[in-house]
Amino acid sequence: MAAGDEHATSEVLRGLNRHLNCLNEDNKATRKRALEFIRKETVDKGLSSGVLQEVFSALLKPLLKCLTDPMERCRETAIAVLTKFIRCVPRPEEALPCLMLCLAQRYGEKEILEPAEELRLSAVEMLTLTVEVCGGHLAPYLNEMISILQRTIVDPFPDVKRESCRCTVNFAKCVPEHFHMQAESLVKPLMLTIAHQHSRVRVSVIEATGAVIQHGSGKNVDDVLSHLAQRLFDDSPQVRKAVTTVVGDWLLHMRDRYSYFHKLIPLLLSSINDEIPEIRLLAADLWRQVGAQWEKENEDDIKDKMDFLLNPPPHYPPGVERPGLGCRELVVRNLGRLIPAITHDVTDWLAPTRVRTSQLLSVLLLHAEDHNTQHLQPLLATFYRASIDTNTDVVNNCLAAAKLLGTFVPPPVFLKLLLEHVTTPYSSSHPWIPLMVLAAVLGGCSKPLIKPHLQQIADTLTQPDVCQEYQQVMYLEQLLACVDVLLHQCESDCGSVSLQLLQVLVTVQSLSREPELSEKALDSVQLLCKVQGLDSVMELHRRHMVQLLDWLSASVNTWSSYSPQRLQLHIIVMQSGPVIGEYLSQVMPLLYSCLQPNRDPEMRMSIFTMLAKLLLDANNTLDSQGHFRDESEKFLCDILLPNLVWQAGRTAAAVRTSALSCLLALLHGGAITPGQLLCREEKLCPRVLSALEEDSQLSRLLACRSLSAILRLIGASLHHEALNKIYPELLKCLDASSEEVRDVALQALGLWFSSLTDNYNPELCAPHLQLLFQQLLLHLDDPDSSVQDQVLEILKKGSSIHSALLKTEVEAVRDRQRTPVYCDQLLQHISSLPRLAPSQ
Template identity: 25%
Template sequence: MNYDLDTKQICGELESSEHRRRNNALQRLCEQVEQAPETVSSDAIAADFDELYLHLLKCYDDRFESVRDHAVLAVNAFLERLPPSDFHLLNVVATLADRMGQPETVEPSEEIRLRYVQQLHLMLRKYARMGNVGVFRECYPQVVKVLVKSIRDEYAAVQREGCATLVQLARVADTQELRPFTEQLAIALYTMLNHRHSAARIAAIEALGRVCLHMDASGEGMRRLFMEVSPLLMDSMPLVRRACGELGVLLLLELPDRYSYFERILPLVLCCLKDDSPEVLRFIRPLWVKCGEQYYEENEAELSQQEICDPQVDNYPSDVQRPTIGCRGLVQRSLRLLQLITRETGDWKENVRLHSLKLLYQFVLHAESAMTAKFFEIYGQLAQVCCDSEYAVREEAAKVADLLGRLLAYNAWIEHGFEGLERNAREPYLRCFYHMFNAANGGTYDQLLRLCKLLRSTDYSHTLKEHFQRFILKTLYTVLVKSRRLTAPMEDIHALYEVFYVIATKVTALAFSRTDTCNGEVKYGKEIIDLLAEVMDIKPEMLHVRWFALALLDVQNLDTALDETAEPVQLLYGLVHIAGIRTTYLPQLIAMLKLVFGHCSDSAQVHVFSAVSLAALNWGDTVWAEREQGTQLLSNFVNEIVEPHLVWKAGASGEAMRSMAMATLCALAQHAGDVVLEVLPAYAKHMPSLLEDRNVTTRHYAAKTMIYFRGMSVEVLKPLAYATMQRLDDPSAGIRVIAARSLGIMRPEFKSQATDAGDGEGEGEGEYEREVWEAFVKRAMDLLLLHLESPEAEMKHAARDSLTQLAKQHPAAWQERYERALTLAHNQDVLAELYAQLSIADGPKTATE
């Protein structure tokens, strides 16, 4: 296509009053310039532009949008082919400033405003490519006005193009020439940082990065920039966070006064190294390594020596790659940043706390042992956030504490850790200490013993807080693991394990005593005790036998008016549940129970007595003694603890205690073995009243205990037998069934069976006793036959079973009672059938038979 412009005709058409002619002329002109052959010299094109530019620029103010649009495109076509010229530049920029640089919006079309900014960008690229960017020196004020207006534009595309143009300008501009305008540009860019479009925020961050390279380092502009950009490190869009990291890398590499701003620049990069998005990590990590390489080159003499003396620790996190020496050096010279980071971990916003902890993690990872001296400054704040209400924050705090324990010099921080525990006996400090201590390699015998003694104190092991208990147990597990590496004498190890056992038992006991859900802590505590037994190569029961008395010694202040929620009461309650009743500490336990029954509130007494009654179920398994000693131990226990509460006392508390005492006696009768048969007869005097107690639970346990009163004379057993027989009419169906079954099992010991000599006096007394007992049996048969017609199936079975037993022992009485009942029975067929089954042809049989 031949390039031959008729400039006069074009000018005439551009001056036409018809906008169509103007529009068509501009279109043709744009096409001719764009398609002009390369052989056409730039001077020829420049000559044509000199004749046309006034008419073209005048079209920028045309009232028709299409004319303005094609005018911009035509000027762009000329600019692509023109040589750099201050004359052309100043005219075009001045026109753009008139259209885009005014306080008010002159150009109503968003698309045309975008064209204006793109044209400015085109000129910047063209002049930069030709190495003649200095020609912009005289028109910086107009250019900046256009850029500021575009950045503040309501149209997002215009804003992004304005940022891209500013980036191009900042790349090629001379710092001294652009510096007077940097603050004005930065303030405009700050308004874009909260834009709803992530692309606009990213464009603003990139532009700010380039602009700040020209700022005055001694002014407030740099400080405000970091303050404005830092919140975007928590942006919801990964690409925005990546842009912040890229900004930090740019400043670390190119900012002239970067050494003065390391403490403010580093968070921009370090936060991206702990970002949740893999895309951000992949992008930032190599750039961060590049920053470290540059810093190493600038400080090689110092860092090369440090690299030799700073080997990687043995317990370095396996899933983390150690930063290079240059990257570590960058962070290690900025330790003052710690105070700012830790202060933000206490912010009221969850995302700020989480963000600051992620930053702190990277700071620790790079600073390593260099920040050991700063540990005491962050210990308290990190401890508090270890107990944060938000799970994600707690987990991140735990990771930071774990890393601290691995990388800090152990012998230097451990003393601060112990001081924190001693001065602040609270869960946050223990959590933080646990994470550090668990990750660290150290742990001498003296340190483990000191830790155990500290945890044994009431401030720790007597806590009722669920999570506090959990971390005490977790710390104990760490102590147990570290103790297996010790080479101390066996006596010292056992002294350590003794304190260890007391702590584990008390914490588990208090966890058990809580009314809320505590299965997790109880289970974990028992596992800890089992592990200790495994390490010592003994059974867990032997640990209780050996050391449980020490745990009981820590139960204090039982001689005061405590209720059931008080810590000493709950501790004693849980201890009895955990270890039960054992020979080695039974006298000590009895003394404590007497204190509770003598001083504590009614609810506390019932609470503790309930634990004792349950522990009594395992008496035969936990109290190991010879028969004579076992009988004495059981007798003392019942005399001191149970019998005083079997006696009737008025009031609800007296009723509750009788019920607990009867439950304990019933448990002992069932599970204490043969020795209970020697002890029970002494308490037969209490049973008749207990069988008639108003409390159904008391009557129930009393009825269940009746069958264990054996080897007693008719005189002693008779009141019990008749009291039991009266329970056949009890309001409780369960008690009626138990009483019915008991009547068939109860057996007296007659005088003739008890005497070796066959004197007539003994035989006479024996005959009398048999007559007395025979009268009871007949009465019992009458009642059982009556209940045989009961509508309750279980009662009928119980009555049948007892009648079977009584008929075998007393066939004559059975024959008599059957004949009497037959005339009164409603269902004679059933009675006859039972009689046929129970007929004893051979006469009465003895109990042995």
């Protein structure tokens, strides 16, 4: 030291002697003034660096002693003076022996002795400054530094935690060759703090963790990975960004990184799907650097691939940037170790974990490309497990990954497994899962690759165990999805499996109880027509009607109310329109077989209901070619009449009701001629008349309407004996509780009178007419005026048959009626008739 500096130093210290002595006074104000004077006369005075260094050496111990001063202001001033000295002196490392010992005693023990959190923060800031200015000189004080940081990292004051983490990062970088020996002891306090409520603290802890692991022994990676993985779901983007930066730095620079690639890669790749664009771009950039670095380090091993595998595989997903070779190779070489972890985490109890894992799955498959083939079975198992998740994001991400599988794995490979799983479902409670995955995988496969396997796929989908076994909406939706993806991927090539696809679509429509799903299936039928250039659904049915009916006929003898075939028949005949009339030779035996009286009652009811709809519009359905009329008489005798025979029980009554509705449709639809009806009248009318006595109001109503239709068609051709058997049953219906039944019965009676021709002898049948007139006159006095009006019109018709008899009966009851108005109107009408002989 120069003589001038020695003299200046002596002068400064001489001036400070008295104040140094005051530091030991009991009066706290005196100690405080002394410290402030020392600061004023030293660090604040602008002394030369040489003088300042000597003064600092002389003042260090007294100042360190002040760190234990009872007065907070004194401790604060002492820390401030020490900090300025450390910052200003040229050789701050000379103070380390005393400084580090003192700091370790005060801040590195089990219990921190400094109660003021602001002073603890100042002390740690001073320690950070010491690390910055002393650097490698701190190596001998590794134990002291670690003991301090262990305590301050878990300090209750958040700012102390953050500053401690900053200090840790700096210290690790300053003495890396020594730090690794004690780095492990900082892992526990850091992990205790990593979930702190303040996001800035979490960021600092993550950065410190990165430095500790980076410059540590490498043995503690497993201890921190799970904690870092949880921070990937942090609400704070800055925290997620910090994790991404740290993991990327490890992958690039950690000494033993090759041993941890399979654990670190998922963390970095997970950030590629982060919701914040900045984090996504950061992760992608770091990943490119990692891949490029690995590629350079392993250039000799992958030289052939670098030279020959430059072009992406055919049918690579459009709009997707292909990862670099190094990135792809890293994933390929670690995929076998990654998949078990993915399979585990994709069913984690936390939804965010499952979502992030399912996103990661797509990224991995995109990198692995055709190497996915080697891991197909565990990948499918993962898809199946993820597809039953209640979170739609997990399911959608899983299906997106499955689509990539279809892009890179050859169809013969994935179909061998998938089709087997479709026929033997992965889960009895979720049988649709293999179908869901199959649809997704096929969606990623190209048309040229699927085409050779269309027949195999379609044949599998039409197997009864696959197509007809389950009626859950989800199952049918996925069955429909498989057909739709084939139609969209293969288009016109689907013509070769048009029949099988139509069978599946017919089945979906028949089993679906959701109108929306049925509409979707019908849309798919129309798409099937479109890809084949057919004008309409009817044309499609015409092309395959023979095979469809053979398909149904093969099992018709085993049908029951639970059989899907009866529902399939309904869809086929209803959607075929006029085409069904071209194939009566196949349709009618089918109907005869399943409508025999000994077959399942509920099945017969549903088919009768279907037939009623068809027969009401017979000219555009069953009789579109005019051939059904040749079958109608046989149909009436062999199908309808046997099902109208009375049997005990509610189910039997319901069958008769449905048969009556079919009969009425046959009569109204014009599919049977009057001549054919007249030939079978003797068998038909008794069945219909007996139905008028059914308990069911609907049955009586249908029977009345059927009688009206019969009278309208062949009433004039009926013998008087047949006619006289009809009216008594109709009269009974006038006492029914149902207004609708009474109304239809009155209409039938009006038609009955209209059916009387010249061959009907009124004198011979006078007793019948008399009974009929008497009963109708009773209802002429009905409380309901509309009934009175109807009865009046009917009696006016009857007056032309035997006016004298009617006049006598009217006069006999006129005075007993509540109101004689209707009787007078009827008598007036009779008197206006021309005087003709009764026989006329």
